[in-house]
Structure formats: structure tokens, C-alpha cells
Amino acid sequence: MSVAIPLRFLTALAAAFLIAAPAAAQKFEPQVGQAGKDVIWVPTPDDIVDRMLTMAQVTANDFVVDLGSGDGKIAIAAAQKFGARALGIEYNPDMVKLSQANAQAAGVAGKATFRHADIFATDFTQATVITMYLLPGLNMKLRPQILAMRPGTRVASHSFSMEDWEADETSTLDGRRAYFWVVPANVSGGWTLEVGAQRIELSFDQTFQKINGTVTLGPLQAGLREAKLRGFNISFAFVDSAQVRREFTGRVIGAKMEGSWRGDGGTEGRWSATKK
Template identity: 60%
Template sequence: MKASWNWLGAALLALALATAAGQASAQKRAGTEFEPQVGQAGKDVIWVPTPLEVVDKMLTMTQTTANDFVVDLGSGDGRTVIQAAKKYGARALGIEYNPDMVTVSSRAAQKEGVADKVKFMKADIFETDFTQATVITLYLLPDLNLKLRPKILDMKPGTRVASHQFTMGDWQPDETAHLDNRQALFWIVPAKVGGTWRLRGDGVAQDTEMTIKQTFQLIQGNLKSNTRELPLTATNLRGSQISFSTYEGSVRRDYSGRVSDNVMEGTVRSGGGPEGKWRATRQ
């Protein structure tokens, strides 16, 4: 959990680094246990811890439970990982480049009684496979978030992501929470639905083609058959769950379903009529 080289002023940064370096050297000379210092240098960033109230907000926004596997990218002193296990019952992994911080985190996990549920590893977040996570947390920089974004977007649809303070570029958050002068941002990894699909189902004309244009979780498109072209309205994509509506004259059809790779299927309701089934396959 980190903050920017540019985010702090140059003078404050120099002072923080000098102070942290001096304290670290003094610890080594004295042979004492390493204690993290706010502002200490890291591989890509300096270390500034996320307040626990922000940690809790991130974990509640992601609806973290005991069924989750949380991965904190740049885990610092381990507080997010430990809180995920201690308060929410999740299994959790912290990926941290600084081996001293890994030691501090492991020591804290033992003290808090969650060592059996968490792990800390000394590794580079850009070279480590974290794709088994169901929840990702991070406090990095905008440019580092952007560097991670393609890998995150390739994760399983429905994976939840929370960032302290910084955005993911033009991938707009699904939710933003403000706490004093800080913010927590939340995303759900969307299924990849852009392209052309063959749609079949109750009340659907034969040879109906559905075309979808996708920008992250935002989608638009149309249904096209030999006799008509209907725009998709009220579109919504949340992880692997998709819904949209069409109008043909005064008749509205509401589609909802789930995406699984190259297939989406679900139910459709037309006006006040009975519920039917639909299925689409990617072309």
C-alpha cells in the first residue's frame, strides 16, 4: 500500500527518505528488529500506509467474505491482508517487494492470530501470477494501475477490485466512496462481450444477429434480423451478468442472463407475458 514519488512535495520527500534511511541504518547498527518508516523508499513507490477505515471501506465495497481469496498488490506492513482474514474471514495473500516488510507482515499476522489464513511473499507484482484472486486491493500510482490493468481485465469476470485513492485511467469505477480527504474506488471485472452473436430464443426471429460494442463495463448494440433492427436499451454488464431490453413498437422485451466465454444465456420477458429462454453464441 503505497503513495506517489510526485504525490508528496520534493522537499518533503527528500526529508522523509533521509529520515527513513537514517532510522533504518540505526536499526541495523543496533541489531534491532526492522520497523517500517512512513516515506521509506520502495521499488516503484514510497510506503505510506492506508488508514484502517479506508481498508475496511475497500473490503466492504468488494463484499469480501470467508469465501474469498484476497490479494493485496504491494502489501506494505500487511494490514489489508490481515484485516481481510481477521474481520472478514477471507484467505489472503500479500505481494511485497521489500523483504523486511514481508517479515514485519508475517510477524503481525502471527500476533493477530491469522497466520493460518494469510501468506506474504517477497515478489514483484508485475511478474507474479495473482489471477486466482477473487478480490484485488491496491494502493499504487495511476501509472502503475494502468500497467496492471490489462492483467486485471483478463481475470475471471466478477473479480472485484478496490483501489485506495487512484484510478484505472478511463476504466470508470463502479463505485467511489469518500472518507475525509481520501477515496476508495471499486470495479468489477467485466466479461468480454464485444462482437457479433447469434441469438435464439422465445419470441426471437430466426437468424437474429446481436452486435455489441464494449468499453469496459459499458455496452451498446443492436439486434438485427432479415426484417428489423432493434437497438439495445437499458444495457447493464456487471461481471458475468448481462441485461438489456429491446422495443418493437410498443412491445418491450427484457433480457437477463449470464456470460460464459462464448455463450450467454438467460431469461426473457415480453410485456406482462410468461418468462421465456434465450441463448446467444459468439460468431
């Protein structure tokens, strides 16, 4: 038995198919392991995303930049759970569109935005927090730019370190690692310390966030004790010629430092230092 189908119905059906087919073809579904510009795409697990943002102590006052943002989950989590403003930088335009749709679905499209760009050709120096899941070689290529950022900038990386720049914290969860650093101020070299009417010469040696140094006390060069640098915060101590231990804490502001000191017996005061 045959059934006669009107020609106009067949024409309409064909037109509908032609309209629907491109739409279906345009639907983008990312595949784990798909090739990108410099890496293959593997999403960061949700629990590692949470730890990365937690170890960076992200708050609503932060601007988080995710380098190589993929499907956008880190930037979206920063906005949704931590209230931060976030930007994802991603080279694949399809992933950018997917991220924007994901942010819209999560209700944070106004706080988590995405840019189609090359991370090596984009200025991200306004970030207070950097996140990334890249390969070791890419981390090392980015390292000089990250170290030149504002002291105190926090950096979190999934899986891969930055070689001899030792992490300030390493967290492990189900065999996966997250690394955390704070960008240190540059204090290497000579400084003139002023404590009241006294002018004392200091010198620091620095390897990333690790510092040691000396203080000149007349003909003597004494070692600094417990010298520590975290971002722009610095502390150190020394025993002066009167056998008084003085402990200094303060902030590094470019070529200047300032803070407070406390000595044995409860003496205390303010101090400043200028780089030579």
C-alpha cells in the same frame, strides 16, 4: 575510590553485548515515506482499509490478493474481520517478515500469508478480490492484466483510479478516496440469440463495463435498450416487430450467454446466445 572488577565478569559482559547488539540492529521498524522498488511506503488508514474490503463485499469464500502489501494490514484485515483467505505480495523482504509477524500477532497467520515477490512477475489470477495502494502509472501498467482476469473479479484501490476505466463506485472519507471496479466480461461483437425456434442477430459495442448494441429484426436494426454489464451479468431489452418489449437477463460464460426473458403481458422463457 576505585573498584576492582573481575576480568571474567568484563569478558562475559562484552560477550553479552556482542550478542545483543546484532539482534537490536536486526529489528526492523518501517518508516512512512521509505523508498521501495516502485513506490514509497505510506500505510492505508484503517477506515479506508475497512471501506475497501466492504465495498468489495469480501466474505469467507473470497481469496483476496493485496498488491504491494507493505506491513500487511489489508490482507490481515481481510482474514481477521471478513474471514477471507488473503495473500500479500511485497517486494521488500523486511516488510514481508514484518507482515508475517503482524499476522501471527493477529492470530490469522494461517489465513493471511505473504510472498516476497514482484507484483509484475507474479500470477495473481486466482484472486476473487484485488486490493492495491499504488501510483497511477502502476495501476495503468497492471490494468491489462486485471481486465484479463475472470469476469466478476472485484478490485479496490486507495487514492488512485485507472483513468478511463471508470470506477463502479467511488467512496470518500475525510478527503481520501477509495475506488471500486468489477472486471467485466467481453461481449463486444456479434452474437446469435436463440429464443425458442427464433434466431436473432445481436451486436454489442463495449468500453470496459459500458455497453450498447443493436438487434436485427428483418431489414431493421433496432437499438437495444437499457443494456448493462456487471461482471458476468448482462441485461438488455428491445421491442420486437410485434411491438412486444422483451427484457433479457443472464450470464456471460466465455463465448456463450444464457438466461431468461420476460415480455409484455407476462410471457417469459429461456434464451441463449453464441458469439460469432
